[in-house]
Amino acid sequence: MKKFQSPKGTRDVLPAEQKYWRQVEQVLDSLARIFGYERLDLPVFESTALFQRGVGTGTDIVEKEMYTFTDKGGDSMTLRPEFTAGVIRAYLENGMASRPKPVKLWSYGPIFRYERPQAGRYRQFTQFNIEAIGEMDPALDFEIMSAAWQLFSDLKFRNLCFQINSIGCPACRPGYMEQLKAHFRSHEKDLCGDCRNRLEKNPLRLLDCKKETCKPLADRAPRAADFLCKECADHFETLKRYLDSMAMPYTVNPRLVRGLDYYTKTVFEVWAEGIGAQNAVCGGGRYDGLAEILGGPPTPGIGFAAGIERLVMTLMHQQIPVPETGRPDVYVACQDPKAMPEAVRLATLLRQAGTPAVLGFGGRSLKAQLREADNRGARFTAIIGEEELGKQAVQVRDMTKAVQEQLSWTDLITRFRRPRD
Protein backbone atom coordinates (compact mmCIF):
# COMPACT_ATOMS: atom_id res chain seq x y z
CA MET A 1 0.00 0.00 0.00
CA LYS A 2 1.18 3.46 -0.81
CA LYS A 3 2.43 5.32 2.21
CA PHE A 4 0.45 8.34 3.27
CA GLN A 5 2.17 11.70 3.26
CA SER A 6 1.04 15.11 4.33
CA PRO A 7 -0.59 16.84 1.35
CA LYS A 8 1.70 18.93 -0.86
CA GLY A 9 2.40 22.31 0.66
CA THR A 10 1.34 21.29 4.17
CA ARG A 11 3.59 20.40 7.06
CA ASP A 12 3.65 18.86 10.50
CA VAL A 13 4.84 21.10 13.30
CA LEU A 14 6.77 18.55 15.34
CA PRO A 15 7.34 18.79 19.11
CA ALA A 16 10.91 20.05 18.62
CA GLU A 17 9.61 23.14 16.80
CA GLN A 18 6.80 23.95 19.22
CA LYS A 19 8.83 26.16 21.51
CA TYR A 20 9.30 28.65 18.69
CA TRP A 21 5.58 28.70 17.96
CA ARG A 22 4.84 29.16 21.60
CA GLN A 23 7.25 32.08 21.77
CA VAL A 24 5.66 33.78 18.75
CA GLU A 25 2.15 33.20 20.07
CA GLN A 26 3.01 34.63 23.47
CA VAL A 27 4.57 37.74 21.94
CA LEU A 28 1.50 38.21 19.72
CA ASP A 29 -0.90 37.80 22.58
CA SER A 30 0.84 40.40 24.70
CA LEU A 31 1.28 42.72 21.71
CA ALA A 32 -2.48 42.71 21.13
CA ARG A 33 -3.05 43.50 24.80
CA ILE A 34 -0.49 46.31 24.85
CA PHE A 35 -2.01 47.99 21.79
CA GLY A 36 -5.62 47.42 22.86
CA TYR A 37 -6.80 44.97 20.21
CA GLU A 38 -9.52 42.38 20.87
CA ARG A 39 -9.52 38.85 19.52
CA LEU A 40 -11.91 37.85 16.76
CA ASP A 41 -12.14 34.24 15.57
CA LEU A 42 -13.66 33.62 12.18
CA PRO A 43 -14.81 30.58 10.21
CA VAL A 44 -12.08 28.93 8.18
CA PHE A 45 -14.31 28.95 5.10
CA GLU A 46 -16.62 31.62 3.77
CA SER A 47 -18.87 32.16 0.80
CA THR A 48 -16.70 32.24 -2.34
CA ALA A 49 -18.29 35.51 -3.43
CA LEU A 50 -16.93 37.28 -0.34
CA PHE A 51 -13.37 36.77 -1.50
CA GLN A 52 -14.15 37.40 -5.16
CA ARG A 53 -15.62 40.77 -4.26
CA GLY A 54 -13.34 41.65 -1.38
CA VAL A 55 -9.96 40.55 -2.67
CA GLY A 56 -10.72 41.35 -6.30
CA THR A 57 -11.25 39.21 -9.37
CA GLY A 58 -8.09 40.47 -11.06
CA THR A 59 -5.79 39.19 -8.32
CA ASP A 60 -3.70 36.04 -8.44
CA ILE A 61 -5.38 34.88 -5.25
CA VAL A 62 -8.85 34.84 -6.76
CA GLU A 63 -7.75 33.85 -10.26
CA LYS A 64 -5.80 30.74 -9.39
CA GLU A 65 -5.04 30.23 -5.73
CA MET A 66 -8.33 29.59 -3.95
CA TYR A 67 -9.41 26.28 -2.45
CA THR A 68 -13.01 26.40 -3.61
CA PHE A 69 -15.58 23.64 -3.26
CA THR A 70 -19.30 23.18 -3.57
CA ASP A 71 -20.95 21.98 -0.37
CA LYS A 72 -23.77 19.47 -0.21
CA GLY A 73 -26.32 22.26 -0.33
CA GLY A 74 -24.89 23.43 -3.65
CA ASP A 75 -23.24 26.61 -2.30
CA SER A 76 -19.76 27.60 -3.37
CA MET A 77 -17.42 27.88 -0.41
CA THR A 78 -13.74 28.85 -0.19
CA LEU A 79 -11.10 28.17 2.45
CA ARG A 80 -9.99 31.64 3.50
CA PRO A 81 -7.00 32.90 1.45
CA GLU A 82 -6.60 35.92 3.78
CA PHE A 83 -8.28 37.43 6.83
CA THR A 84 -9.32 40.96 5.97
CA ALA A 85 -12.44 40.26 3.89
CA GLY A 86 -13.78 37.97 6.62
CA VAL A 87 -13.03 40.52 9.34
CA ILE A 88 -14.97 43.24 7.51
CA ARG A 89 -17.81 40.79 6.86
CA ALA A 90 -17.99 40.06 10.60
CA TYR A 91 -17.71 43.76 11.44
CA LEU A 92 -20.69 44.60 9.23
CA GLU A 93 -22.73 41.52 10.12
CA ASN A 94 -22.39 42.05 13.88
CA GLY A 95 -23.07 45.78 13.87
CA MET A 96 -19.65 46.63 15.22
CA ALA A 97 -19.97 50.04 13.53
CA SER A 98 -21.88 51.13 16.62
CA ARG A 99 -18.82 50.64 18.81
CA PRO A 100 -16.23 53.31 19.56
CA LYS A 101 -13.99 53.90 16.52
CA PRO A 102 -11.59 52.64 15.59
CA VAL A 103 -12.69 49.08 16.23
CA LYS A 104 -9.45 47.21 16.83
CA LEU A 105 -9.42 43.46 16.20
CA TRP A 106 -6.89 40.68 15.82
CA SER A 107 -7.18 37.13 14.48
CA TYR A 108 -4.96 34.10 14.24
CA GLY A 109 -5.23 30.88 12.30
CA PRO A 110 -4.68 28.88 9.13
CA ILE A 111 -4.87 30.44 5.67
CA PHE A 112 -5.03 28.51 2.39
CA ARG A 113 -3.59 29.31 -1.02
CA TYR A 114 -3.07 26.84 -3.84
CA GLU A 115 0.47 27.66 -4.99
CA ARG A 116 3.67 25.79 -5.79
CA PRO A 117 5.39 25.34 -2.45
CA GLN A 118 8.94 26.52 -1.85
CA ALA A 119 11.05 27.71 1.07
CA GLY A 120 8.77 29.77 3.32
CA ARG A 121 5.70 29.19 1.19
CA TYR A 122 3.00 26.68 2.00
CA ARG A 123 -0.50 25.92 0.79
CA GLN A 124 -1.72 25.90 4.36
CA PHE A 125 0.05 28.49 6.47
CA THR A 126 -0.72 30.52 9.57
CA GLN A 127 -1.33 34.22 9.84
CA PHE A 128 -1.57 36.72 12.62
CA ASN A 129 -3.87 39.49 11.44
CA ILE A 130 -4.59 42.85 12.99
CA GLU A 131 -7.13 45.43 11.79
CA ALA A 132 -8.27 48.88 12.94
CA ILE A 133 -11.59 49.85 11.38
CA GLY A 134 -13.46 53.17 11.10
CA GLU A 135 -10.75 55.79 11.37
CA MET A 136 -8.88 57.84 8.74
CA ASP A 137 -6.29 59.47 11.00
CA PRO A 138 -2.71 58.82 9.78
CA ALA A 139 -1.83 58.38 13.44
CA LEU A 140 -3.66 55.09 13.14
CA ASP A 141 -1.48 54.09 10.18
CA PHE A 142 1.44 54.88 12.42
CA GLU A 143 -0.02 52.83 15.28
CA ILE A 144 -0.42 49.80 13.04
CA MET A 145 3.12 50.06 11.72
CA SER A 146 4.40 50.64 15.18
CA ALA A 147 2.69 47.42 16.31
CA ALA A 148 4.55 45.60 13.52
CA TRP A 149 7.74 47.28 14.67
CA GLN A 150 7.24 46.23 18.27
CA LEU A 151 6.32 42.70 17.24
CA PHE A 152 9.70 42.25 15.60
CA SER A 153 11.64 43.99 18.30
CA ASP A 154 9.91 41.88 20.99
CA LEU A 155 10.89 38.80 18.99
CA LYS A 156 14.50 40.14 18.95
CA PHE A 157 14.75 40.03 15.16
CA ARG A 158 17.76 41.63 13.49
CA ASN A 159 18.31 42.88 9.94
CA LEU A 160 14.77 43.75 9.05
CA CYS A 161 13.79 46.11 6.30
CA PHE A 162 10.62 48.23 6.45
CA GLN A 163 9.21 49.24 3.07
CA ILE A 164 6.43 51.77 2.67
CA ASN A 165 4.59 53.45 -0.17
CA SER A 166 1.34 55.24 -0.91
CA ILE A 167 -0.75 54.09 -3.84
CA GLY A 168 -3.40 56.81 -3.71
CA CYS A 169 -7.17 56.68 -3.61
CA PRO A 170 -10.08 56.59 -6.08
CA ALA A 171 -9.62 60.33 -6.61
CA CYS A 172 -6.00 60.27 -7.71
CA ARG A 173 -5.21 56.72 -8.74
CA PRO A 174 -7.06 56.71 -12.09
CA GLY A 175 -5.00 59.67 -13.27
CA TYR A 176 -1.84 57.94 -12.21
CA MET A 177 -2.88 54.72 -13.89
CA GLU A 178 -3.33 56.56 -17.18
CA GLN A 179 0.17 58.00 -16.92
CA LEU A 180 1.51 54.58 -16.05
CA LYS A 181 -0.21 52.86 -18.95
CA ALA A 182 0.93 55.58 -21.34
CA HIS A 183 4.51 55.12 -20.19
CA PHE A 184 4.52 51.36 -20.68
CA ARG A 185 2.44 51.41 -23.83
CA SER A 186 5.10 53.50 -25.52
CA HIS A 187 7.55 50.66 -24.82
CA GLU A 188 5.11 47.80 -25.24
CA LYS A 189 7.33 45.87 -27.64
CA ASP A 190 10.10 45.68 -25.01
CA LEU A 191 7.87 44.18 -22.33
CA CYS A 192 7.77 40.52 -21.36
CA GLY A 193 4.64 38.52 -22.10
CA ASP A 194 3.36 38.67 -18.55
CA CYS A 195 3.70 42.42 -18.48
CA ARG A 196 1.85 42.89 -21.76
CA ASN A 197 -1.07 41.08 -20.17
CA ARG A 198 -0.84 43.20 -17.05
CA LEU A 199 -0.85 46.40 -19.05
CA GLU A 200 -4.62 46.70 -19.28
CA LYS A 201 -5.66 44.49 -16.41
CA ASN A 202 -3.42 45.59 -13.56
CA PRO A 203 -0.77 48.10 -14.63
CA LEU A 204 0.52 48.55 -11.06
CA ARG A 205 1.93 45.06 -11.24
CA LEU A 206 4.33 46.06 -14.00
CA LEU A 207 6.29 48.03 -11.43
CA ASP A 208 6.95 44.79 -9.65
CA CYS A 209 8.36 42.79 -12.57
CA LYS A 210 11.80 41.36 -11.85
CA LYS A 211 12.70 40.57 -15.46
CA GLU A 212 15.85 42.27 -16.67
CA THR A 213 14.05 43.60 -19.72
CA CYS A 214 11.21 45.23 -17.77
CA LYS A 215 13.15 46.48 -14.77
CA PRO A 216 14.71 49.55 -16.43
CA LEU A 217 11.31 50.54 -17.76
CA ALA A 218 9.79 50.13 -14.33
CA ASP A 219 12.54 52.26 -12.82
CA ARG A 220 11.79 55.10 -15.21
CA ALA A 221 8.02 54.80 -14.79
CA PRO A 222 6.08 57.64 -13.18
CA ARG A 223 5.87 57.23 -9.41
CA ALA A 224 2.59 56.99 -7.57
CA ALA A 225 3.86 59.34 -4.89
CA ASP A 226 4.18 62.13 -7.50
CA PHE A 227 0.53 61.88 -8.53
CA LEU A 228 -1.17 61.75 -5.17
CA CYS A 229 -4.07 64.12 -4.57
CA LYS A 230 -3.65 66.64 -1.77
CA GLU A 231 -5.48 64.47 0.74
CA CYS A 232 -3.35 61.39 0.01
CA ALA A 233 -0.13 63.37 -0.13
CA ASP A 234 -0.84 65.03 3.22
CA HIS A 235 -1.77 61.69 4.73
CA PHE A 236 1.49 60.14 3.55
CA GLU A 237 3.56 63.09 4.74
CA THR A 238 2.00 63.04 8.18
CA LEU A 239 2.62 59.31 8.51
CA LYS A 240 6.27 59.73 7.56
CA ARG A 241 6.64 62.53 10.12
CA TYR A 242 5.33 60.22 12.84
CA LEU A 243 7.75 57.50 11.78
CA ASP A 244 10.65 59.96 11.73
CA SER A 245 9.77 61.42 15.09
CA MET A 246 9.84 57.98 16.68
CA ALA A 247 13.07 57.10 14.85
CA MET A 248 11.59 54.10 13.09
CA PRO A 249 13.75 53.40 10.06
CA TYR A 250 11.97 52.73 6.78
CA THR A 251 12.52 52.88 3.05
CA VAL A 252 10.04 54.55 0.72
CA ASN A 253 9.72 52.01 -2.07
CA PRO A 254 7.86 53.41 -5.09
CA ARG A 255 7.63 49.92 -6.56
CA LEU A 256 5.84 48.43 -3.58
CA VAL A 257 2.32 47.82 -4.86
CA ARG A 258 0.90 44.72 -3.16
CA GLY A 259 -1.28 42.10 -4.71
CA LEU A 260 -4.75 42.80 -3.43
CA ASP A 261 -7.20 45.19 -5.10
CA TYR A 262 -8.58 46.78 -1.98
CA TYR A 263 -5.55 48.75 -0.85
CA THR A 264 -5.60 52.57 -0.78
CA LYS A 265 -3.05 55.11 0.41
CA THR A 266 -0.58 53.48 2.78
CA VAL A 267 0.93 50.08 1.93
CA PHE A 268 3.89 48.47 3.65
CA GLU A 269 5.89 45.27 3.96
CA VAL A 270 8.60 44.02 6.26
CA TRP A 271 11.39 41.88 4.84
CA ALA A 272 13.66 39.47 6.67
CA GLU A 273 16.82 37.96 5.28
CA GLY A 274 18.02 34.38 5.31
CA ILE A 275 14.74 32.51 4.97
CA GLY A 276 14.80 32.07 1.20
CA ALA A 277 13.34 34.04 -1.67
CA GLN A 278 10.07 34.52 0.19
CA ASN A 279 11.32 37.16 2.54
CA ALA A 280 8.19 39.15 3.38
CA VAL A 281 7.32 38.41 7.00
CA CYS A 282 4.60 41.00 7.22
CA GLY A 283 2.48 42.96 4.79
CA GLY A 284 -0.44 45.33 5.05
CA GLY A 285 -1.97 48.65 4.31
CA ARG A 286 -5.05 50.83 4.25
CA TYR A 287 -8.29 49.69 2.58
CA ASP A 288 -10.72 52.58 2.77
CA GLY A 289 -13.06 51.23 0.09
CA LEU A 290 -13.41 47.63 1.18
CA ALA A 291 -16.48 47.92 3.43
CA GLU A 292 -18.41 49.55 0.60
CA ILE A 293 -17.36 46.86 -1.85
CA LEU A 294 -18.84 44.36 0.59
CA GLY A 295 -22.14 46.24 0.77
CA GLY A 296 -21.57 48.29 3.92
CA PRO A 297 -21.37 52.01 4.57
CA PRO A 298 -18.14 53.88 3.71
CA THR A 299 -15.71 52.72 6.38
CA PRO A 300 -11.95 53.23 6.32
CA GLY A 301 -9.61 50.61 7.74
CA ILE A 302 -6.00 49.57 8.03
CA GLY A 303 -4.22 46.41 9.06
CA PHE A 304 -1.47 43.93 8.43
CA ALA A 305 -0.86 40.21 8.40
CA ALA A 306 2.27 38.33 9.45
CA GLY A 307 3.12 34.77 8.39
CA ILE A 308 3.87 32.69 11.46
CA GLU A 309 5.91 30.04 9.64
CA ARG A 310 8.22 32.78 8.36
CA LEU A 311 8.51 34.29 11.82
CA VAL A 312 9.42 30.88 13.22
CA MET A 313 11.94 30.38 10.41
CA THR A 314 13.52 33.74 11.20
CA LEU A 315 13.65 32.92 14.90
CA MET A 316 15.50 29.69 14.10
CA HIS A 317 17.70 31.17 11.38
CA GLN A 318 18.85 34.02 13.63
CA GLN A 319 19.37 31.51 16.45
CA ILE A 320 17.35 33.57 18.88
CA PRO A 321 17.06 31.76 22.22
CA VAL A 322 13.54 30.83 23.31
CA PRO A 323 12.34 29.20 26.56
CA GLU A 324 12.41 25.41 26.64
CA THR A 325 9.07 23.74 27.03
CA GLY A 326 7.82 20.40 28.25
CA ARG A 327 10.44 19.52 30.87
CA PRO A 328 8.98 17.48 33.71
CA ASP A 329 9.81 18.44 37.30
CA VAL A 330 9.82 14.87 38.52
CA TYR A 331 10.43 11.49 36.89
CA VAL A 332 9.08 8.64 39.01
CA ALA A 333 11.21 5.49 38.77
CA CYS A 334 11.15 2.21 40.62
CA GLN A 335 13.97 -0.20 41.13
CA ASP A 336 11.82 -3.31 41.12
CA PRO A 337 8.66 -3.81 39.06
CA LYS A 338 6.78 -4.83 42.21
CA ALA A 339 6.99 -1.18 43.31
CA MET A 340 5.02 -0.13 40.23
CA PRO A 341 1.65 0.19 42.01
CA GLU A 342 3.28 2.65 44.42
CA ALA A 343 4.93 4.55 41.56
CA VAL A 344 1.59 4.89 39.81
CA ARG A 345 0.03 6.28 43.00
CA LEU A 346 2.88 8.69 43.62
CA ALA A 347 2.82 10.07 40.07
CA THR A 348 -0.92 10.58 40.36
CA LEU A 349 -0.59 12.44 43.67
CA LEU A 350 2.14 14.68 42.25
CA ARG A 351 0.01 15.57 39.25
CA GLN A 352 -2.99 16.26 41.42
CA ALA A 353 -0.77 18.78 43.21
CA GLY A 354 -0.02 20.42 39.84
CA THR A 355 3.52 19.05 39.48
CA PRO A 356 4.58 18.04 35.97
CA ALA A 357 5.51 14.40 36.56
CA VAL A 358 6.25 11.49 34.24
CA LEU A 359 6.45 7.80 35.03
CA GLY A 360 8.87 5.11 33.95
CA PHE A 361 6.93 2.35 32.20
CA GLY A 362 7.59 -1.19 31.15
CA GLY A 363 9.46 -2.59 34.16
CA ARG A 364 12.83 -1.62 32.75
CA SER A 365 16.09 -1.46 34.66
CA LEU A 366 16.74 1.50 36.94
CA LYS A 367 19.65 2.43 34.69
CA ALA A 368 17.31 2.60 31.72
CA GLN A 369 14.80 4.66 33.67
CA LEU A 370 17.43 7.18 34.73
CA ARG A 371 18.63 7.44 31.17
CA GLU A 372 15.09 8.18 30.11
CA ALA A 373 14.69 10.75 32.89
CA ASP A 374 17.81 12.43 31.59
CA ASN A 375 16.64 12.37 27.98
CA ARG A 376 13.33 13.89 28.94
CA GLY A 377 15.08 16.68 30.79
CA ALA A 378 13.58 15.83 34.17
CA ARG A 379 14.87 18.13 36.92
CA PHE A 380 14.49 15.47 39.61
CA THR A 381 13.98 11.73 39.72
CA ALA A 382 11.99 10.13 42.53
CA ILE A 383 13.20 6.56 42.97
CA ILE A 384 11.30 3.90 44.88
CA GLY A 385 13.99 1.39 45.84
CA GLU A 386 14.10 -1.69 48.08
CA GLU A 387 14.48 0.40 51.21
CA GLU A 388 11.68 2.82 50.36
CA LEU A 389 9.22 0.14 49.32
CA GLY A 390 6.10 0.15 51.51
CA LYS A 391 7.31 3.14 53.55
CA GLN A 392 5.76 5.97 51.54
CA ALA A 393 9.29 7.19 50.93
CA VAL A 394 11.50 7.92 47.91
CA GLN A 395 15.07 8.75 47.02
CA VAL A 396 14.92 12.19 45.35
CA ARG A 397 17.78 12.70 42.95
CA ASP A 398 18.70 16.14 41.69
CA MET A 399 19.60 15.43 38.06
CA THR A 400 21.84 18.44 37.57
CA LYS A 401 23.72 18.25 40.87
CA ALA A 402 23.74 14.43 40.95
CA VAL A 403 22.94 14.34 44.66
CA GLN A 404 20.02 12.63 46.36
CA GLU A 405 18.23 12.33 49.68
CA GLN A 406 15.42 10.29 51.16
CA LEU A 407 12.09 12.07 51.49
CA SER A 408 8.59 11.07 52.50
CA TRP A 409 5.90 11.26 49.83
CA THR A 410 4.21 14.14 51.64
CA ASP A 411 7.44 16.15 51.79
CA LEU A 412 8.08 15.46 48.12
CA ILE A 413 4.59 16.53 47.13
CA THR A 414 4.77 19.66 49.28
CA ARG A 415 8.10 20.67 47.87
CA PHE A 416 7.02 20.38 44.23
CA ARG A 417 3.43 21.56 44.59
CA ARG A 418 2.54 24.15 41.97
CA PRO A 419 -0.37 26.48 42.45
CA ARG A 420 -2.66 26.36 39.43
CA ASP A 421 -4.68 29.27 38.17
Next chain:
RNA sequence: GUGGGUAUAGCUCAGCUGGUUAGAGCGCCAGGUUGUGGCCCUGGAGGCCACGGGUUCGAUCCCCGUUACUCACCCCA
Protein backbone atom coordinates in the same frame (compact mmCIF):
# COMPACT_ATOMS: atom_id res chain seq x y z
C1' G B 1 1.63 27.08 -14.99
C1' U B 2 7.49 27.20 -16.31
C1' G B 3 12.56 25.77 -15.17
C1' G B 4 16.81 23.38 -12.19
C1' G B 5 18.30 19.81 -8.34
C1' U B 6 17.59 15.37 -5.36
C1' A B 7 15.49 10.32 -4.07
C1' U B 8 20.17 4.68 0.15
C1' A B 9 18.33 3.07 8.09
C1' G B 10 13.86 7.22 12.29
C1' C B 11 17.53 11.78 11.05
C1' U B 12 22.21 13.68 8.33
C1' C B 13 24.80 11.43 4.61
C1' A B 14 29.08 7.82 2.42
C1' G B 15 29.06 4.00 -1.30
C1' C B 16 35.72 5.00 -6.17
C1' U B 17 35.09 4.44 -13.67
C1' G B 18 28.60 -1.25 -12.61
C1' G B 19 31.09 -6.93 -9.09
C1' U B 20 28.86 -10.97 -4.87
C1' U B 21 26.91 -10.55 3.10
C1' A B 22 24.78 -2.26 1.60
C1' G B 23 28.13 1.33 5.38
C1' A B 24 29.17 5.55 9.00
C1' G B 25 27.65 9.31 12.52
C1' C B 26 23.47 10.68 15.45
C1' G B 27 19.07 8.58 17.62
C1' C B 28 16.66 4.13 19.78
C1' C B 29 17.15 -0.62 22.77
C1' A B 30 20.24 -3.80 25.88
C1' G B 31 24.70 -4.87 28.55
C1' G B 32 29.79 -3.27 31.05
C1' U B 33 28.02 -8.22 38.23
C1' U B 34 26.47 -6.18 44.20
C1' G B 35 20.05 -0.31 44.15
C1' U B 36 21.62 5.03 39.80
C1' G B 37 21.54 9.09 34.09
C1' G B 38 25.18 12.30 31.23
C1' C B 39 31.38 10.58 29.26
C1' C B 40 33.57 5.97 27.50
C1' C B 41 33.39 0.70 25.71
C1' U B 42 30.54 -3.63 23.67
C1' G B 43 26.37 -5.68 21.35
C1' G B 44 21.39 -5.37 19.02
C1' A B 45 17.08 -3.87 16.27
C1' G B 46 16.08 -1.15 11.89
C1' G B 47 16.93 -0.82 4.39
C1' C B 48 12.24 -4.81 -1.72
C1' C B 49 18.97 1.38 -2.13
C1' A B 50 11.29 5.85 -4.34
C1' C B 51 8.48 2.98 -8.26
C1' G B 52 8.32 0.76 -13.40
C1' G B 53 10.98 -0.59 -17.60
C1' G B 54 15.77 -1.00 -20.47
C1' U B 55 21.28 -2.08 -21.30
C1' U B 56 24.48 -6.04 -19.07
C1' C B 57 26.85 -12.43 -17.20
C1' G B 58 25.73 -9.00 -13.21
C1' A B 59 22.65 -2.41 -11.61
C1' U B 60 22.24 1.34 -5.33
C1' C B 61 25.59 2.95 -9.47
C1' C B 62 24.45 3.71 -16.63
C1' C B 63 19.78 5.04 -19.89
C1' C B 64 14.32 6.12 -20.34
C1' G B 65 9.67 6.90 -17.95
C1' U B 66 6.55 7.71 -13.50
C1' U B 67 5.90 9.65 -8.72
C1' A B 68 7.48 12.35 -4.63
C1' C B 69 10.43 15.91 -2.37
C1' U B 70 13.17 20.42 -2.95
C1' C B 71 14.90 25.24 -4.79
C1' A B 72 13.74 29.15 -8.06
C1' C B 73 10.40 32.08 -11.56
C1' C B 74 5.33 34.16 -11.02
C1' C B 75 2.98 36.07 -6.66
C1' C B 76 2.80 36.66 -1.70
C1' A B 77 2.72 35.71 4.56
